[in-house]
Amino acid sequence: MKIAQISVFLENRPGRLSALTRRLADAGVNLSTLMLSDNGEFGLLRLLTPDVAQALQTIQAAGYASTTTEVVALEVPDQPGGLANVLSVIEKAGRSVEYMYAFAERPGKAAIMVFRFDDMDQALGALQTAGIGIRTPVDLFAS
Amino acid sequence: MIHHLWNDADGTFFPESALDYMPVANLREVQLQRLKAITALAYERVPLFRQRMDANGIKPADVKTLEDVRLLPFSTKADLRDTYPYGLFAVPMSEVVRLHASSGTTGKPIVVGYTEQDMEVWKQVIMRSLYAAGFTRGDIVSNMYGYGLFTGGLGLHAGLEAIGATVIPISGGNSERQIMVMKDFGVTGVCCTPSYFIHLIEIAQKMGIDFRRDLKVKRGVFGAEPWTNQMREYIENATGIQAYDIYGLSEIIGPGVGNECSCRQGPHIFEDHFLVEIVDPQTLAPVPDGQEGELVFTTLSKQAMPAIRYRTRDITALETQPCACGRTLRRIRRISRRSDDMFILRGVNVFPSQIETALLKTEASLPHYLIVLTRRSGLDQMEVRVEITAEMLRDRVGEMEQLQKRFARNIEQITGLHAEVTLAQPGSLPRSEGKAKRLLDQRNLTA
Numbered sequence: 223m224k225i226a227q228i229s230v231f232l233e234n235r236p237g238r239l240s241a242l243t244r245r246l247a248d249a250g251v252n253l254s255t256l257m258l259s260d261n262g263e264f265g266l267l268r269l270l271t272p273d274v275a276q277a278l279q280t281i282q283a284a285g286y287a288s289t290t291t292e293v294v295a296l297e298v299p300d301q302p303g304g305l306a307n308v309l310s311v312i313e314k315a316g317r318s319v320e321y322m323y324a325f326a327e328r329p330g331k332a333a334i335m336v337f338r339f340d341d342m343d344q345a346l347g348a349l350q351t352a353g354i355g356i357r358t359p360v361d362l363f364a365s
Numbered sequence: 366m367i368h369h370l371w372n373d374a375d376g377t378f379f380p381e382s383a384l385d386y387m388p389v390a391n392l393r394e395v396q397l398q399r400l401k402a403i404t405a406l407a408y409e410r411v412p413l414f415r416q417r418m419d420a421n422g423i424k425p426a427d428v429k430t431l432e433d434v435r436l437l438p439f440s441t442k443a444d445l446r447d448t449y450p451y452g453l454f455a456v457p458m459s460e461v462v463r464l465h466a467s468s469g470t471t472g473k474p475i476v477v478g479y480t481e482q483d484m485e486v487w488k489q490v491i492m493r494s495l496y497a498a499g500f501t502r503g504d505i506v507s508n509m510y511g512y513g514l515f516t517g518g519l520g521l522h523a524g525l526e527a528i529g530a531t532v533i534p535i536s537g538g539n540s541e542r543q544i545m546v547m548k549d550f551g552v553t554g555v556c557c558t559p560s561y562f563i564h565l566i567e568i569a570q571k572m573g574i575d576f577r578r579d580l581k582v583k584r585g586v587f588g589a590e591p592w593t594n595q596m597r598e599y600i601e602n603a604t605g606i607q608a609y610d611i612y613g614l615s616e617i618i619g620p621g622v623g624n625e626c627s628c629r630q631g632p633h634i635f636e637d638h639f640l641v642e643i644v645d646p647q648t649l650a651p652v653p654d655g656q657e658g659e660l661v662f663t664t665l666s667k668q669a670m671p672a673i674r675y676r677t678r679d680i681t682a683l684e685t686q687p688c689a690c691g692r693t694l695r696r697i698r699r700i701s702r703r704s705d706d707m708f709i710l711r712g713v714n715v716f717p718s719q720i721e722t723a724l725l726k727t728e729a730s731l732p733h734y735l736i737v738l739t740r741r742s743g744l745d746q747m748e749v750r751v752e753i754t755a756e757m758l759r760d761r762v763g764e765m766e767q768l769q770k771r772f773a774r775n776i777e778q779i780t781g782l783h784a785e786v787t788l789a790q791p792g793s794l795p796r797s798e799g800k801a802k803r804l805l806d807q808r809n810l811t812a
Contacts, residue, residue: 231753233790259762264788266762272488282571285792287753291760306746338760 223273223346224292226274228338230267234260239267243288246271247279249260254363255336257323267354270295270325270336272363292342295325297332297364299356308354315348317341325362334362377534379528381492385638385692388495396705397431399665402603404428404437407671410455412534413448414438425477434640434663439674445475445616451760454478456669458468463590466514467615474514477615478669484523487618490635491524494624497633497692498586498609500554502529507547509557510589512536515614516619517589521556525623530554537561541801546579559592559608563731564796566603576604586611589618589699593718595725597629610699613658617662618676623697626690631681633694634657638666641695642674646704654685659704678705708738710745710803716782719802720749723775726755727768740808747784749776752791 232238240257246253256269271277274290281288298304314317318340325334334357339345349356378475379638387395393721405425407414417438418424454461462481464796468626479487479800490665499508506525510517518536518602525532535546537557543565546552555562562585569576576682577584582604588611600608612632613620623632634641643658652658660679662671680703684696709715717736724732749770759765765788772786 227760231758231790232764233788233793235799238790261766264762266763266765267514267761268760272673282755285571287758287788287791288657289755289760340703 223294223356224357225295225336225362226289228269228271228274228277228281229289229291229358230269230272232258232260232265232267232352234262242267242284245280245284246277249276251277251280255316255323257326257336259321265298268323270362272359281309285359291315293336293338294342294346294349295334295336295357296336296349299301299332301312305335307336308349310355311352312339312347315344317345317348322347371637379496380788382487382496385497385633385635385694386495387637388691389693392584392636393431396640396665398606398662400431400434400640401425401428403663403667403671404673406455406668407673411442411453413453414440421425427501431640432745434642434674435651437663439676440672441676442475442616442688443472445477446473449473451478453670455671456480461669464514465514465519465615465619466518469522475616477516477619483506483535483618483669486638488523488527490621490638491520491782492527492602494586494621495524495528495530497624497626497690498611499584499607499627499713500525500528500586502528504554505550506532506535506550506554506556507533507535507543507550507552509535509543509555509561510620515715516613516615517556520613520619520621521586525556532698539778540565544569544572546681547582548574551581552697553581553583555582557585557587557604558573558589559587559596560590561589562600562608566600576606580604582606585769586624587615588612591702591718593721593725594699594724595745599725599731612613612697612700614677614679616674617664617677618667622662623694626688626692627712628689629661630688631684631696631698633688633696637695638664640665641683641697644676646676646678646680651684655685657682657698660700678703679726680704705805708736710738710747710782713780713782715782717746719779720776720784720803722777724749724751724772724776726775727771730754730756732757733791733794733796734803736804738806738808745808747782749773749786750789750794752789752794753784754791771783 244282251271251273254270259266298308320338320340322337325336386543408425422435460480461478463479466476470472508521510521512518522532525790584607586609597608609625610632611620623634625632640663642661644661646659660677660681677701681697681700702718707714707716720736735750737748769786776784
């Protein structure tokens, strides 16, 4: 259920992000989604890809510092209150969101959002009990 | 009866190392006879020494005891530059069989010369260094010191061959190939600067090579730059090898002025060839044994270019406790800083080694770092750029900021100064294949 997310340390300087994405492209790594979190000085590039092993190998060989983190991809109904519903499940379970970002735009279908919770296992249990759609890596990247 | 002491390795007797165990009284007598001879030689043959001694009203005959070395004038690197290239030579060029030169930071290098006898002495002290560190015939050794004008490469080379080891004269550079050679040639020993070896550890990790599993390296002699005990621990923990400190400088002879024994409690100085003093770098007065000061050498047997009270700029202390190895040669505490490297920031003396200690206090492994000094609106600023490693990386920007703050807090605790810590991508700071560059002083440019 959990999905491996790769985080890469980048200095906030011109060309750093494009250099990394170029290396990944050259290695044939397909990026499903990515999110940059920064403080003006440096940033963490978080990315999801179906080719985790290949991506990690490429990133490490290129000399970047990287780490993997587990996240979950949830179906959030594309209607008012869709996200609020998911968040209230988490709140009731006493857990909190460390960060979240959108997976991809797919008009007409439920949105998919990527979440990192402070306690992944507890949050996952609460989400399952509440019947929230949780994507497996297989159907996430196939969709 | 004392013969059982005459080696560290496996019970073999090494004649060259016998001198390491000379009774102290004999050692001092040898030193005194040689000091008298070298003082006379320097006075007769080197105008600079004669002028300085005359100016102080000192004659070679005034040197009657070892303590009388204090009557002699000091010399410094500036003297070598001022008399460039051969001004301090005490023999005609027809007797000089080798020249070496060290890079000068202010343009001209300094030049040192050796007679045939000097070359023999140099080889002997390196053999004694290698034996002390447990190298023997049968070892296969990558000599990664630069070959050429630098004394490290050719100096170690001669000693390694003389003890019967298999020398690979690979010199520095091309790190991937260094690892490949270590693996394919079955290398058991290495010689290089400690910072270059730390760089090689990184490269090996990147190549998926594990020192313990894939390589046969057992020991290394590391020198040519100051290093800390933390660096030794890092090297030994990361690779399982034993890391020995070799001490030397071209002005005195090159590597082989001193070397650590198996106790690894600081290098034993080969006192039969090098007379050691520790002085206060400001007042130049002798400091008591065990107290820190600047290391000063007088060469006792060097013919081509005798050094009289040469100020090394290295800060250390003399260890007077007898060593468990049985050597009667005194040790110096491992040199982790130089009075040269010291910089003054807002009136406070700071050594790069203090920054290193702070970084190692924060993180278990040693990150690459660079200290950058700038001047902004008249005020000196210290920035410490730290390359992050995969081990340090956390998935949240806030946690990385916490790491930055911990670095800065530890630096402030140790130096008393605020430092702006910036995190850099791995491999983005300049790497050295010789001596590590830790300080970039841009204050003059921006003043």
